[in-house]
Amino acid sequence: MTDFYDDLETRSSDRREAELFAALPAHLDHAKAAAPYFRHVLADVDAGAIRDRVALATLPVTRKSDLIAIQQAAPPFGGLAAVEIGRLARVFASPGPIHDPEPHGKDPWRSARALFAAGFRAGDLAHNCFAYHLTPAGSMFETGAHAIGCAVIPAGTGNTEMQAQVISSLKPRGYIGTPDFLKIILEKGDALGLDVSSVRIASVSGGPYLPDARAFYEARGLAVYQCYGTADLGIVAYETPARAGLVVEEGCIVEIVRPGTGDPVPDGEVGEVVVTIFNPAYPLVRFATGDLSAVLPGVSPCGRTNMRLKGWMGRADQTTKVKGMFVHPSQVAEVLRRHPQIARARLVVGRQDASDTMTLRCEAEETGEALAAAVRETLASVTKLKGVVEFAGPGTLPNDGKVIDDTRG
Secondary structure, X not given: OOOOOXXXXXXXXXXXXXXXXXXHHHHHHHHXXXXXXXXXXXXOOOHHHOXXXXXXXXXXXXXXHHHHHHHHHOOOOOOOOOOOHHHOOEEEEEOOOEEEEEOOOOOOOOOHHHHHHOOOOOOOEEEEOOOOOOOOHHHHHXXXXXXXXXXXXXOOOOOHHHHHHXXXXXXXXEEEEOHHHHHHHHHHHHHHOOXXXXXXXXXXXXXXXXXXXHHHHHHOOOEEXXXXXXXXXXXXXXXXXXXXXXXXXXXXXXXXXXXXXXXXXXXXXXXXXEEEEOOOOOOOOOEEEEEEEOEXXXXXXXXXXXXEEOOOOOEOOOOEEEOOEEEOHHHHHHHHHHOOOEEEEEEEEEEEOOEEEEEEEEEEOOOOHHHHHHHHHHHHHHHOOOOEEEEEOOOOOOOOOOOEEEOOO
């Protein structure tokens, strides 16, 4: 059995970077020419100069949290699509609503690698329990399964008893869906006295893979692998048999940035996942997902050489209200920008004597009252709220991606 989907997964890191960034300028030119949104956002960008990560980091981010407003201002896709709607294969409406286009072509959502890493092979029958109605997940994984050469049962969601009966009758080898629903189906099959033992592998996403489900599958000898993606981007990273983080999909450039900014953080530091994909129909450039993760050092023991992510580690949008006013991570980032002596900072929001409080905890080599006073003044200017400034030694703040820590419960 072949271990890798293709040779791209094992190319050297230098070769991968060179090939991705050699292709990026033409992709940016295409986005500017064909997608009105990017024609405006990248108007002053010389695409030919964007040939490495340093240059890429100078481009503006497009935030998922802004996508509803962007699309409502210029329906249906906010000008981000690079083809006419009638030339697409499918159009979805995710909650929000957010409209997601699917182009024609093989594996348009790039799910095949994730499924292959989970053990799916040509000739397998896959039981796909992601939704097929309006949202893209069902099609996202079906097209990847077809790219491998699998047949697919379009099972969708719900109807647990029927799901168990279909598995008992058709004997699929693999399951695709949320982590918890397979457990529910198998337990229903057991209760009905049905043989549901044909399922030996699974690719799961769309929800937390909790310890009770993991233990249940391990006890039944099932190999269950996670993957990470969004309805806008498709699959971004996936687990492999090494069980050592999530390997980034070959068609993505992934950055981890400080929440509220587009500034990359050092490897290992938790930040927001920002993704650029080479989808000619929907050429998302520096798309900020709102999810937190971090880069793992080194390469996967499975032999795949791409960057690895720790997995989903929470949400990056930590906006909160203090004394009736919104405070955003981008405002904390602006304070740091004005005071380069500060390496990292965390705004702790608390409550004392029936009043909201703010304490900006700062990592800095050099401290003192003069710097504290200057930072307090900047904090008040940026947020229109007064706060306390405290200093901490380098590397002492938790590495959890939190820029604003609301401790008020």
